[in-house]
Amino acid sequence: xxxxxxxxxxxxxxxxLRNVNLSVNAGYTNVLFGPNGSGKSTLLMTIMGFSGYKVxxxxxLLNGEDITGLPINERASRGIGIMxxxxxxxxxxxxxxxxxxxxxGKVDPDAAAKELDMEPFLxxxxxxxxxGGEIKRSELLQLGAQNPCLYLLDEPxxxxxxxxxxxxGAKVHDMxxxxxxxxxxxxxxxxxxxxxxxxxxxLDFIEADRGYVMCKGTIACSGNPRDLLAEIRKMGYEECVKxxxxxxxxx
Amino acid sequence: xxAEADTSELRHKVEEARKKKAAFGEDxxxxxxxxxxxxxxKVDRLVDLSQDEQRTLLNAGIIPSEEGRAGSFIYMxxxxxxxxxxxxxxxxxxxxxxxxxxxxxxxxxxxxxxxxADKYTARTFEEQADGYFIRALPGAKVKAPVQTCxxxxxxxxxxxxxxxxxxxxxxxxxxxxxxxxxxxxERALHLGISEFYIKKGASLTFTMIHNWSEQIGxxxxxxxLQAEDSTYISNYVALRPxxxxxxxxxxxxxxxxxxxxxxxxxxxxxxxxxxxxxRVIMNAEGSRCDIISRTIxxxxxxxxxxxxxGAAPGIKGHLxxxxxxxxxxxxxxxxxxLEARVPDVEMTHEAAVGKIAQDxxxxxxxxxxxxxxxxxxxxxxxxxxxxRGLPEALKREIDATIEKTDVKGM
Numbered sequence: 128x129x130x131x132x133x134x135x136x137x138x139x140x141x142x143x144l145r146n147v148n149l150s151v152n153a154g155y156t157n158v159l160f161g162p163n164g165s166g167k168s169t170l171l172m173t174i175m176g177f178s179g180y181k182v183x184x185x186x187x188l189l190n191g192e193d194i195t196g197l198p199i200n201e202r203a204s205r206g207i208g209i210m211x212x213x214x215x216x217x218x219x220x221x222x223x224x225x226x227x228x229x230x231x232g233k234v235d236p237d238a239a240a241k242e243l244d245m246e247p248f249l250x251x252x253x254x255x256x257x258x259g260g261e262i263k264r265s266e267l268l269q270l271g272a273q274n275p276c277l278y279l280l281d282e283p284x285x286x287x288x289x290x291x292x293x294x295x296g297a298k299v300h301d302m303x304x305x306x307x308x309x310x311x312x313x314x315x316x317x318x319x320x321x322x323x324x325x326x327x328x329x330l331d332f333i334e335a336d337r338g339y340v341m342c343k344g345t346i347a348c349s350g351n352p353r354d355l356l357a358e359i360r361k362m363g364y365e366e367c368v369k370x371x372x373x374x375x376x377x378x
Numbered sequence: 379x380x381a382e383a384d385t386s387e388l389r390h391k392v393e394e395a396r397k398k399k400a401a402f403g404e405d406x407x408x409x410x411x412x413x414x415x416x417x418x419x420k421v422d423r424l425v426d427l428s429q430d431e432q433r434t435l436l437n438a439g440i441i442p443s444e445e446g447r448a449g450s451f452i453y454m455x456x457x458x459x460x461x462x463x464x465x466x467x468x469x470x471x472x473x474x475x476x477x478x479x480x481x482x483x484x485x486x487x488x489x490x491x492x493x494x495a496d497k498y499t500a501r502t503f504e505e506q507a508d509g510y511f512i513r514a515l516p517g518a519k520v521k522a523p524v525q526t527c528x529x530x531x532x533x534x535x536x537x538x539x540x541x542x543x544x545x546x547x548x549x550x551x552x553x554x555x556x557x558x559x560x561x562x563x564e565r566a567l568h569l570g571i572s573e574f575y576i577k578k579g580a581s582l583t584f585t586m587i588h589n590w591s592e593q594i595g596x597x598x599x600x601x602x603l604q605a606e607d608s609t610y611i612s613n614y615v616a617l618r619p620x621x622x623x624x625x626x627x628x629x630x631x632x633x634x635x636x637x638x639x640x641x642x643x644x645x646x647x648x649x650x651x652x653x654x655x656x657r658v659i660m661n662a663e664g665s666r667c668d669i670i671s672r673t674i675x676x677x678x679x680x681x682x683x684x685x686x687x688g689a690a691p692g693i694k695g696h697l698x699x700x701x702x703x704x705x706x707x708x709x710x711x712x713x714x715x716l717e718a719r720v721p722d723v724e725m726t727h728e729a730a731v732g733k734i735a736q737d738x739x740x741x742x743x744x745x746x747x748x749x750x751x752x753x754x755x756x757x758x759x760x761x762x763x764x765x766r767g768l769p770e771a772l773k774r775e776i777d778a779t780i781e782k783t784d785v786k787g788m
Contacts, residue, residue, distance in 0.1 A: 175744050176744075177740050177744075178736060178740060198743070198749070199740055199743040199744050200743040200744075200746055200747060200748050200749070200752075202744075203743065203744055203745060203746040204746055208744070208745075209744050211741070211744075214741055215735065215737045215738045215741050217738055217741070217742075217755075217756070217759060218759060218760070218763055219756075219758070219759025219760050219761070219762040219763040220755055220756070220758075220759035220762075224755075225745070228745070228747065228751075228755065229745045229746065231746075252759070269745060273745055273746060
């Protein structure tokens with residue numbers, strides 16, 4: 128579904144990503160590990176097409192189509208949806224309205240919010256005065272209404288308290304599974320996702336298929352996500368940074 | 379004898395003020411605008427007005443069927459065309475009638491606004507302009523808004539109007555005023571005096587929708603006097619093109635623990651000059667105020683002024699001017715002023731002028747909206763903050779106006 132080929136990206140004139148190669152197949156949930164500042168968020172923001180992330184080399188393919196130069200909303204309409212780490216405040220725009228517009232009027236904001244304990248926030252301005260965990264749930268609420276084919280989730284667990292993490296984890300799990308428990312069906316028509324996680328905590332809730340480790344702006348390693356996480360937990364990211372083992376081409 | 383001497387002195391002062399320029403705004407040559415008609419025929423029911431006129435009323439937030447309104451007052455040019463009262467606890471009549479009916483009206487008429495303040499007040503005084511008198515009786519909680527409309531019908535005329543609102547002790551009332559121009563009127567002038575008195579423990583919510591047209595000059599002069607524990611909330615909405623508006627309504631908080639809030643939302647279209655201010659003078663202990671303005675220019679000039687004067691201990695005020703610049707050629711000027719006359723005051727202000735934040739637009743685009751849709755939502759949200767708490771029907775009207783506003787030329 129998603130293929131990143133040899134992607135290099137500059138932010139404010141500084142090269143942040145170098146020759147990134149990565150792919151997510153339909154129905155796959157791939158995770159992206161990496162130390163802080165390694166470029167994980169930059170990759171997600173670039174895939175979505177936000178300004179300020181300048182592709183200097185390489186390309187982004189979605190279902191075989193080169194979307195590198197497409198505006199953000201056209202990427203969204205082709206099925207990409209993002210949960211941002213730090214979304215902007217939308218003063219005067221109520222979350223209820225955001226859910227309605229994002230769901231093209233087909234989503235009942237009250238029912239959707241109930242699932243995430245977000246009913247009290249529906250009539251508040253989007254993200255204004257929200258805590259870290261509330262922002263995550265608000266993002267998930269909107270993403271649920273948007274119903275994309277490819278989810279880009281930037282640290283869904285960070286800043287979420289222990290009670291909410293269950294809700295967030297369960298919601299992410301449900302969204303990615305697309306309501307089926309059949310592995311074969313999921314591979315054919317389920318949702319795909321690229322999930323950033325620094326701590327790996329979200330893996331307690333979702334079934335990840337492949338893991339990547341990003342270091343210093345490039346993919347250092349890939350493999351079974353649980354093996355990678357076990358290794359990272361044992362050795363720390365420092366070892367990944369030092370590791371000379373270069374990854375074999377993906378897929 | 380003394381009274382006569384006072385009157386003659388006042389007349390003299392007003393005569394002197396005939397050429398007195400206002401402190402702000404383009405100076406309008408009043409000689410070019412003859413007096414508007416005092417002979418517009420009356421109607422018993424607003425639905426008897428022409429379809430065009432009814433549409434004009436609707437566009438200014440006035441409901442022709444009068445359903446859900448406590449009363450109505452319609453003033454066209456300088457003629458009172460319709461008055462009605464539909465709910466208990468409220469009086470609605472021409473100010474000329476109130477002057478005949480109540481001796482005490484002399485304590486309110488021209489007591490808040492000075493007749494010799496400038497050439498516009500002088501003209502209104504000399505013409506002995508009529509207007510609305512609306513009074514909420516002591517303790518009355520008026521269940522629905524009273525609606526008033528000031529409409530310009532004649533071409534190239536000056537409409538003068540003098541309004542008085544009294545909210546008696548413990549009463550609560552909402553008034554909606556729509557100011558508008560009848561179809562086909564291009565160039566004209568509106569001069570309006572408004573004197574509001576809010577007694578002890580009373581509250582008034584006053585919403586004014588300005589719906590003029592491209593070549594209209596507008597010079598309202600409004601003063602609100604507030605007693606102890608009173609509340610005044612003003613919502614001012616001007617989203618349609620107009621040539622020039624200059625206004626600086628002032629609330630004087632003379633009673634302890636009184637509160638005033640001014641909300642302003644306005645758009646300056648190409649060719650428009652809007653000079654909009656709100657002033658609160660906090661004279662009594664514990665009084666508070668908020669002045670909030672949300673303004674946009676799509677090519678015109680917009681000056682958002684705000685002044686708070688803190689002259690008593692324990693007062694608190696916040697002033698917030700935010701302006702968006704859309705398109706090219708527009709000018710936004712924010713002029714917040716804070717004046718403290720005693721040590722124990724807390725007054726703050728924030729002012730920000732600029733374009734729409736790109737990260738907000740892109741955030742909405744990542745949810746599938748086009749750039750124009752995203753800008754529309756942000757602009758609506760921006761204005762919405764300025765009029766929070768406005769009745770749904772008015773909000774819909776404002777939404778419709780925003781829909782028609784070109785905000786694409788970023």
